[in-house]
Amino acid sequence: ERDLFGEIAADAREDGLAVIARMDSNRADERFYVEHPDWFTVDADGRPYRAGDLYISCINSPYYEEFLPAVFREVIERYEVDGFADNSWSGLLRDRICHCPHCRRAFRDVAQAALPTTHDWDDPVYRQWIRWNYARRLDIWDRNNAIAKEHGGEHCLWIGMNSGDLTHQSRNFRDYKGIAERTELVFLDSQYRHAGMGFQRNGEMGNLIHGILGWDKLIPESMAMYGAGQPSFRLASKSEPDARFWALDGFLGGIQPWWHHIGAYHEDRRQYRTAAPIFAWHAEHEDALVDRTPGATVGVVWSQENVDFYGRSRPGELYALPWVGMTDALIRARIPYLPVHADHVARDAERFGLKALVLPNVGSLSASQLDQIRAFVEGGGGLLATGETSLYDEDGIRRDDFGLADVLGVHATGSHHGSDRDDRASWDEWGQHTYLRLSPECRRWVDGPQTGSEPDLDLPRHEVLAHFEETDTLPFGGRLEVVRVAEGTQAPMTLVPPFPIYPPETSWMRHPASDVPALVLHEQPESGRVAYLAADIDRCFGRSRLPDHAVLLGNLVRWTTGDSIPLMVDGPGFLHCQLYRQEELLILHIVNLTGHEVGHAPVDQLFPMGPIAVTLDVPDGIGQSVNVTRLVSGKESSANVVNGKVEFEIERIGDHEVIAIAAGDGDQG
Structure with missing residues (x-):
């Protein structure tokens, strides 16, 4: 029999390369399952979970405790590898609960309760199950590294693989911050631009990972040269510009290239031409692409707990759309920004000289995180917060009021207008046909029809409304939190309630104005500028890409920084x-x-x-x-x-x- 891996490893050594053993350790075929059925995941009725024709092993079984460590030892002893990558190391995804004897016993030992049977985020036992799963994955990370170092020396690393998407990390119970605190580098399995997203997500993820890993460390990324996408064509060549843009934006974020083909022989050989110029340029200029610290003065706050315990079963709408909308607006405005973990606000603000923080619907924040944000503003830093930011604690339990109510200058009422659901409204369903009214109104002084009822006020607008000099309204179409505003605040935008779209003869404002604030600005002596967007403009821009929404978000961030963008x-x-x-x-x-x-x-x-x-x-x-x-x-x-x-x-x-x-x-x- 031929030892193909051994041949490749030997050739790599001759070329002076480090050798990483890439594994896909979690799944096995029916032959293995028949020998050890108790090592594999099952549902509440004892039926095994499967991925295609393979069986999914359980992270709490002897498969992980005995079998995989023996495999690591054998690979190290036979090939003297420098480390391991592992594609599916974290096991069963969050949407399924394993009820095998090992899980039942291990969870009861920790929680003094039986395993949950449904995905009920309001159940404290289910939330404990979530945290227990995260902790187990970190245990696996530590154990695998201990085995690698014991048998391969102190520089032999087990590095797993991690995703370029926080919602995917959460589905896999991979605690990015916890992992980053344990590892010397991150192997990033983020191969291509997914449908509906931009190449900018790659550079952004590089910045986010560096923020928790360290700016002096490396993030080699598996970059697809094959036809990755929906649908995927494993043996076809990926469009060269598509592969190149993904790599180039990764370089912007401090990511290193790592080309990826499926197999070693291809009839479509165009894919062999893509990597060489990318790698050659990176090699020539590597000194300028690593060991850098960010120069951005705006921090956009995130946490994986917010994705989990606030986003719950709807992370796409509650976390991802507001994040993408806000950060894409910053990119359009050419405002450099830095993803900042909510636990690191004080550290990163001091280290990098941040002038403003942005919290795009960061609903879930702990008391410690609130204290750091409050201290940042009291020290003169600016703040832009949107939607339900700070309205929930670290378990996703709703507070009676915003945790940052004193900073934002608003108080929750418990009600809202509109919806945060990513529904595509029809002309017959006009509940989302809403607008925002800008104040003071200026249309009397702009060329166009006049009824005589236009406000006769020639007053300057607030600078956050720059570039809207010829309109008194902006399209909205989202969810607006109804808040009670504190004294000393301004509300230069208010809600125009919904009205029909079709037929056109009915499409006129029934209630052209309201006193429902959509934007609240708050300035206090010796503190930073604070803007609270009750209207979820960030989510709306992430969903609908209306240019007006991006302009408004960019204006707000510039204002909160005191125009100190470098x-x-x-x-x-x-x-x-x-x-x-x-x-x-x-x-x-x-x-x-x-x-x-x-x-x-x-x-x-x-x-x-x-x-x-x-x-x-x-x-x-x-x-x-x-x-x-x-x-x-x-x-x-x-x-x-x-x-x-x-x-x-x-x-x-x-x-x-x-x-x-x-x-x-x-x-x-």
Whole structure:
């Protein structure tokens, strides 16, 4: 018999490569199941859970306690591998409950209760089952690493595999923060852009993982060269631009390339041409792509507990859509941002000099997390919060009032207008046909029909309503929390209740105005600026992509920072921009995603953009003379330093550009 893995490992050693044994350890065929049926997951009636024709092993059984450790030892002894990757190490997904004897016994020992039989988030036993499952996966992580190091030496690592999507991590009971605190690197199994999402999710996930893992560590990502997607074609070539954009935005987020083919022989050989230029460019400029710290001054707060205990059975609508809507609006506004774990607010605010925090419907926050956010604002930091932020505790139990009521300047009433369901309304169902009224109203002074009833007030609007000078209303269509506002606040937007869409003769506002606030602004002496969006504009933008919603979100974030964004990028296109520091070097990463903000079809073309004018705050150590080098085009840019800011122009950006700004010869000591 041929030992194919042994041959490949030997060849890799000859080429000076480290060898990682990639496993898919959790599933087995019927031959194995017949020998050890008690090692596999079963439902409440004792029927085995299956994935296709394979059986799913139980993480609490001897399969994990005895069999897999023996496999690790054998692989290390036979091949002297440097580590392990494992694709399905975390076992049964959250949507199914294992009732095998091992699970029944282990859970009762911890919870003094029987296993739950239904997915009831209001049941404290079910919530304990969720946390018990997370803890068991961390135990497995620690145990597997202990075995790897015992038999392979201190540098032999078991690294598993982790997802590029928080909801998927939650379905697998993989605690990203807990894992990051235990590992030297993350193997990221996030192979391609999924339908309906943008390439920007890859760079964002790189930033999120670095925030919990460390900015000096590595995140090699399995990047599909094959036809990944819906449907998938394992032996076909992925569109070269589609694969390239995924990799390039990953580089922006501090991710390292790791090409992925299915099998070693292919009749469609176009896929062999994709990785080489990507890897060659990364290798040439690797020094500028690792060991960086973020230069963003805006932190967007997240936690996996919020995904689980607030998102519960609806994480897509309660967590993902608000997050995607908010962060995509920041990308459109060219505002660099940093994903910040809710436990790390105080640490990261001090470490990176954050000027504002954004909480996109972060419903579930613990008392400690609330204290950190409150202290940040009291220390002068800005805050934008939306929807039900802070209305639930860490178990997802609703509070009587917002946990941040004193900071936000609002109090919960327990009622709301509209819906947060991702339903596609028809013209006959007009409950979501709502608008937001801007104040003061300005249409009397804008060209158009006049009835004589227009308000005769020529007053300036608040700066958060910039770019809406020719309208008194914005489309809404979402959910609005009804709140009671505190004294000393402003409400420059209010709700226009729903009215019919069709037939057109009936489509007129029955109640053109209301006193229901959609946006509340709160400023206190010596504290930061605070904006609370009762209207779920972030979720609406994530769902419907209305440009007005993105403009409003960008305005609000700029205002909460006191206009202290360190980067301004003027020019056409959808550009993903991220800023980094590296000792006395400033690095600006731009990926041109024009035409590909979201999508379903594979990308097969590029839309170059330019000219692009860039203005950057000059960091300490650079001085008044700078060198601006473009690492993709290989060109130098002439730059001016004016009032502490670097100004330069990029004539044209193809797929991406990386700009290194360093002290000029005249400023080097």
